[in-house]
Amino acid sequence: MARPETVDEGQHMVEFAEFERSGWARRSRTYDDGFGAMTAGLHGRLLAEAGVGPGVRLLEVGCGTGRLASAAVGLGAEVVATDAVPEMVAEAGRLLPEVVRAELPGLPFEANGFDCSVGAFVINHVPDPVAAVRDLARVTVPGGAVVLSCWDALTANRAQGVFFDAVAEAGAARPAGLPDNAPFTPYATPEAFAGLLRTGGLTGVEVHRVGWTHRVAPDRWWRAVLTGTVLTSSLIEGQDEPTVRRIRERYDALTARWAESDGTVAMPVAALVAVGRSTG
Ligand SMILES: C[S@@+](CC[C@H](N)C(=O)[O-])C[C@H]1O[C@@H](n2cnc3c(N)ncnc32)[C@H](O)[C@@H]1O
Numbered sequence: 001m002a003r004p005e006t007v008d009e010g011q012h013m014v015e016f017a018e019f020e021r022s023g024w025a026r027r028s029r030t031y032d033d034g035f036g037a038m039t040a041g042l043h044g045r046l047l048a049e050a051g052v053g054p055g056v057r058l059l060e061v062g063c064g065t066g067r068l069a070s071a072a073v074g075l076g077a078e079v080v081a082t083d084a085v086p087e088m089v090a091e092a093g094r095l096l097p098e099v100v101r102a103e104l105p106g107l108p109f110e111a112n113g114f115d116c117s118v119g120a121f122v123i124n125h126v127p128d129p130v131a132a133v134r135d136l137a138r139v140t141v142p143g144g145a146v147v148l149s150c151w152d153a154l155t156a157n158r159a160q161g162v163f164f165d166a167v168a169e170a171g172a173a174r175p176a177g178l179p180d181n182a183p184f185t186p187y188a189t190p191e192a193f194a195g196l197l198r199t200g201g202l203t204g205v206e207v208h209r210v211g212w213t214h215r216v217a218p219d220r221w222w223r224a225v226l227t228g229t230v231l232t233s234s235l236i237e238g239q240d241e242p243t244v245r246r247i248r249e250r251y252d253a254l255t256a257r258w259a260e261s262d263g264t265v266a267m268p269v270a271a272l273v274a275v276g277r278s279t280g
Contacts, residue, residue: 012127012179012183013127013128013183014127015179016127016179016182016183017103017126019178019179019230020126020127020230021084021085023230023234024083024084024085024087024088024125024230025085025086025087025088027227027228027230028065028085028087028088028090028091029087029091030227030228031065031088031091031227031228032064032065032067032091033224034220034221034223034224034225034227034228035224035227035228035229036064036065036067036228037216037224038159038214038216038224038269039067039120039121040067040068041214041269042120042149042210042212042271042273043067043120044071045210045273046068046118046120046147046149046273047068047071047072047075047118049145049147049273050116050117050118050145050147051115051116051145052072052075052077052116052118053075053076054075054076054077055076055077055078056076056077056078056115056116057077057080057113057114057116058072058077058078058079058080058114058115058116058117058118059079059080059082059107059113059114059116059117059136059139060072060079060080060117060118060119060120061082061083061102061104061107061118061119061122061136062083062084062104062119062120062121062122062125063081063082063088063092063099064083064088064091064092064120065088065091065092065094065095066081066091066092066093066094066095066096066099067095068118069081069092069095069096069099070095070096073096079096080098080109080114081096081098081099081100082099082101082102082107083099083101083102084101084102084103084104085101086101089101104119104122104123104126104132104135104136105126105128105131105132105134105135106135107135107136107138107139109139110139111139111280112138112139112140112141112142112280113139113141114139114140114141114144115140115141115144116140116144116145116147117136117139117140117144117145117146117147118146118147118148119136119147119148119149120149121149121150121151121271122148123148123149123150123184123187123196124151124182124184124188125182125184125230126183126184127183128183129183129184129187129196129200130196130199132200133146133148133196133199133200133201133202133276134200134201136148136200136278137200137201137202137276137278137279137280138278140278141278141280142277142278142279142280143277143278144277144278145275145276145277145278146197146202146275146276146277146278147273147274147275148193148197148273148274149210149271149272149273150184150187150188150193150271150272150274151188151270151271151272152209152211152270152271152272153188153189153270156209156211156268157268157269157270157271158258158267158268158269158270159214159221159267159268159269160225160229160232162251162254162255162267163225163235163236163251164232164235165254166247166248166250166251166254167235167236167247169250169254170243170246170247170249170250171246172235172236172239172243172246172247174235175234175235175237175238175239176238177238178231178234178235178238179231182231188272189272190207190209190272191207193207193274194206194207194274196274197274198276200276201278201279202276202277202279203276203277203279204275204276204277205274205275205276206274206275206276207272207273207274207275208272208273208275209270209271209272210270210271210272210273211268211269211270211271212269213266213267213268213269214266214267214269215260215264215265215266216264216265216267217263217264217265218251218252218255218259218264218265221265222248222251255267
């Protein structure tokens with residue numbers, strides 16, 4: 001981890017990392033079927049940006065249940081899939097022959113060992129984003145791509161934004177004990193995300209806005225978010241029953257605008273995809 005500038009900042013990083021690890025451990029068995037099916041909508045684009053193909057040595061960080069790594073294996077890549085949480089490593093092990101427990105920052109790999117590295121919706125969960133990018137730059141060969149995604153603003157990424165709006169419309173207070181802010185929050189715009197990659201030592205940085213539609217029954221999506229996210233679900237989990245009912249009513253009203261004739265809703269999803277090149 002990079003040296004924190006203050007004792008408070010260091011303490012926040014340690015507490016945030018623990019909040020994330022324990023949260024993802026609880027989600028490991030339920031992530032794939034719901035939320036993981038949605039994030040997979042971006043995996044093809046991330047693999048293409050990284051230049052993944054036959055014989056390419058790919059490092060994946062925060063692999064979750066292993067969908068992206070498995071797709072990369074299907075493209076003929078030599079993949080090392082990693083995740084910080086043993087429970088997720090075990091889940092990914094159902095799809096992949098070998099998964100390594102490794103945390104970002106602090107990757108247990110030598111310099112320049114990979115042709116490219118990818119992290120799908122992971123940088124927004126790490127305690128120290130600058131140190132995380134430096135670590136990826138270190139393990140990727142000079143000229144190799146480092147590809148990272150995060151969520152776009154909640155006003156564009158409606159599949160998640162609708163939960164925050166429902167909580168606000170229900171007048172629900174933020175449950176006590178949640179971290180105030182993820183360390184990544186200041187970087188969650190195209191300009192700041194690009195700046196993060198440059199500060200982390202990457203060159204030729206580009207950030208793209210990418211949108212897609214996730215079609216899912218609204219009840220199924222409600223359960224997917226409650227059982228497949230850490231922070232968003234904590235906003236609802238910590239509420240009493242009448243409040244959860246009010247939030248759910250607002251959620252149903254808000255999602256009705258995307259209703260399709262087959263009973264699903266066509267949810268707009270929006271992400272940022274950042275690509276930079278390692279200088280070794
Ligand atoms: C939102 S999930 C994304 C999973 C997968 N990449 C996907 O696209 O669906 C975030 C993943 O990052 C992992 N994670 C959280 N903090 C991490 C860290 N500091 N280093 C590596 N992985 C981390 C979690 O265990 C979880 O599997």
